[in-house]
Amino acid sequence: MGPIQSMNAESVETLVIGGGITGACFFHVAARRGREVLLVERGDFASGTSQASGMMIWGGLLYLKNLEFKLVRKFSRSRDRLLARRPDQADVRRIVFLPLLRGGRPGWFVWAGLQLYRALSNFRRGPVLPSPCTAEELGFRGGRFARGWSYEEGFLRSSDALFCLDWLVGSGRFERALNHTLIASLTWDGQARLFHVVLRDSITGRERKVEARRVVNCAGPWADSVNKEWGVSTSTRHHHSKGVYLLLPNAGGEQALAMEMEHEGDALCWVPWGPVAMWGPTETDITHPDEGRATAEDVDFLLERLNRNSARRWTRDDILNVRVGTRPLALPPGRKVSYSLDLSRRAILEEHPEIPWSTAFGGKLSGALDFAILMHERIHGDKIRPNGFPVAPPRARPTTRENFGGMSLVDPAWCRDHEACRTLEDYLRRRTNAGQWIAHGGIGRSREHLGDLARIASILHPDDLDGAKADLDSYIQAQDDFRRSWNHG
Numbered sequence: 001m002g003p004i005q006s007m008n009a010e011s012v013e014t015l016v017i018g019g020g021i022t023g024a025c026f027f028h029v030a031a032r033r034g035r036e037v038l039l040v041e042r043g044d045f046a047s048g049t050s051q052a053s054g055m056m057i058w059g060g061l062l063y064l065k066n067l068e069f070k071l072v073r074k075f076s077r078s079r080d081r082l083l084a085r086r087p088d089q090a091d092v093r094r095i096v097f098l099p100l101l102r103g104g105r106p107g108w109f110v111w112a113g114l115q116l117y118r119a120l121s122n123f124r125r126g127p128v129l130p131s132p133c134t135a136e137e138l139g140f141r142g143g144r145f146a147r148g149w150s151y152e153e154g155f156l157r158s159s160d161a162l163f164c165l166d167w168l169v170g171s172g173r174f175e176r177a178l179n180h181t182l183i184a185s186l187t188w189d190g191q192a193r194l195f196h197v198v199l200r201d202s203i204t205g206r207e208r209k210v211e212a213r214r215v216v217n218c219a220g221p222w223a224d225s226v227n228k229e230w231g232v233s234t235s236t237r238h239h240h241s242k243g244v245y246l247l248l249p250n251a252g253g254e255q256a257l258a259m260e261m262e263h264e265g266d267a268l269c270w271v272p273w274g275p276v277a278m279w280g281p282t283e284t285d286i287t288h289p290d291e292g293r294a295t296a297e298d299v300d301f302l303l304e305r306l307n308r309n310s311a312r313r314w315t316r317d318d319i320l321n322v323r324v325g326t327r328p329l330a331l332p333p334g335r336k337v338s339y340s341l342d343l344s345r346r347a348i349l350e351e352h353p354e355i356p357w358s359t360a361f362g363g364k365l366s367g368a369l370d371f372a373i374l375m376h377e378r379i380h381g382d383k384i385r386p387n388g389f390p391v392a393p394p395r396a397r398p399t400t401r402e403n404f405g406g407m408s409l410v411d412p413a414w415c416r417d418h419e420a421c422r423t424l425e426d427y428l429r430r431r432t433n434a435g436q437w438i439a440h441g442g443i444g445r446s447r448e449h450l451g452d453l454a455r456i457a458s459i460l461h462p463d464d465l466d467g468a469k470a471d472l473d474s475y476i477q478a479q480d481d482f483r484r485s486w487n488h489g
């Protein structure tokens, strides 16, 4: 055990475990409603699945396949609320998708599905229109696809990780959200009806004692492991599904495409995001979230599907970066899964019958605020009127052009001082998109950005040369290992 800063335990009403989108939104709602909340995240905020998504704030078109009208209506309403904000305040923007159809479903059926989808959002989204361009015009093989219809969705302006951070910062109590913090011990005192918790900062080793009246487990795909570790049993569990995207140079415009594939009627998407395009995602069942690593097979699958449909040939050398995450899918008791896309994306809050411990199962970026409001109402007994929760706008962040050949990026010193940016990976991956948009996690194809990385590390660790070097070395090692894992060794 490291040194304990103070023997006096700090009292909190609610301890939130996990700083992904579910924990961040819940923290935001509870803090803005005046609750004493403390959030602990063992890595950086959004360092789990919430940094690896497709970044769509969508109504859940695919879930119509399972006749989940209520869920689609709910997600659509959340999306439309975020899209209705003034453009200068919005962290979600409109995106128009063109479905390219392989003939798996008749054209009239797809058209009717899209009309129903729009109707479920009370026609708040733009009309379903015949696709303005052909597959060939978009760089894909015309003979393989029929023209579809365009429809509107929401897409995050900056990134999923920043969307998540904005909820935490916008809560007004950001100092109560602790990243790089582990739970060293946790015990329930039935007499005092308190959890005694020791938290340890994994970078400084400092410890602090906390007494919490309740715990809310928002550890996403790791929620079951957290429950197991602290002896909490639940009837709901998670089913885990791995999803991989390739990040490729985006040569061709702003058009997002949803392409019907042969397998089980699924679709793969081509979504422009700044200078890159995201291609994916895969959907593979795994038994534990720690198995959620990108493999050579995942990359082969995505390249093969792309080359089958693209007018040009793509190879491993084109890949700038790979994103991988584990979907936490709520598995109610008795529910069996044969194929994870058949499983509802509904979020479930389960409260323990004897101790004040709640667990969030499932949950998505889309609809995260609504789920957080529901959690807050159930856990804190505080009713919020429908549509009555104002959303804090994303903040302006000072930028610099000092690194990466003049790319405009948020100032690392500012991130260090105002956004708890503590490591190079925090900065490259989750305070900026440099680690995603520049090859090899920002290192560069020929390692040409090592100097930029060293400079940023020295800013993040002022007066600590050894700390800056250790951070740089471990970042490079992690990126090299990651690349080897999907690049045939």
Ligand SMILES: Cc1cc2nc3c(=O)[nH]c(=O)nc-3n(C[C@H](O)[C@H](O)[C@H](O)COP(=O)(O)OP(=O)(O)OC[C@H]3O[C@@H](n4cnc5c(N)ncnc54)[C@H](O)[C@@H]3O)c2cc1C
Binding pocket: 017, 018, 019, 020, 021, 022, 023, 040, 041, 042, 043, 044, 045, 046, 047, 048, 049, 050, 051, 052, 053, 054, 055, 056, 057, 058, 181, 182, 183, 218, 219, 220, 221, 222, 226, 241, 242, 243, 244, 245, 281, 282, 324, 325, 326, 327, 328, 362, 363, 364, 365, 366, 367
């Ligand atoms: C490939 C892919 C594409 C997707 N696309 C979309 C999309 O387009 N739109 C959409 O709405 N959703 C999408 N999703 C789903 C969405 O990304 C996830 O459902 C959502 O991010 C889950 O958020 P979470 O907060 O529950 O989990 P996470 O983001 O994983 O957060 C859980 C956090 O808990 C932390 N944690 C774990 N154990 C502990 C512990 N012991 N102590 C402290 N902290 C701990 C983790 O480090 C992690 O940061 C996608 C998912 C995938 C995988």
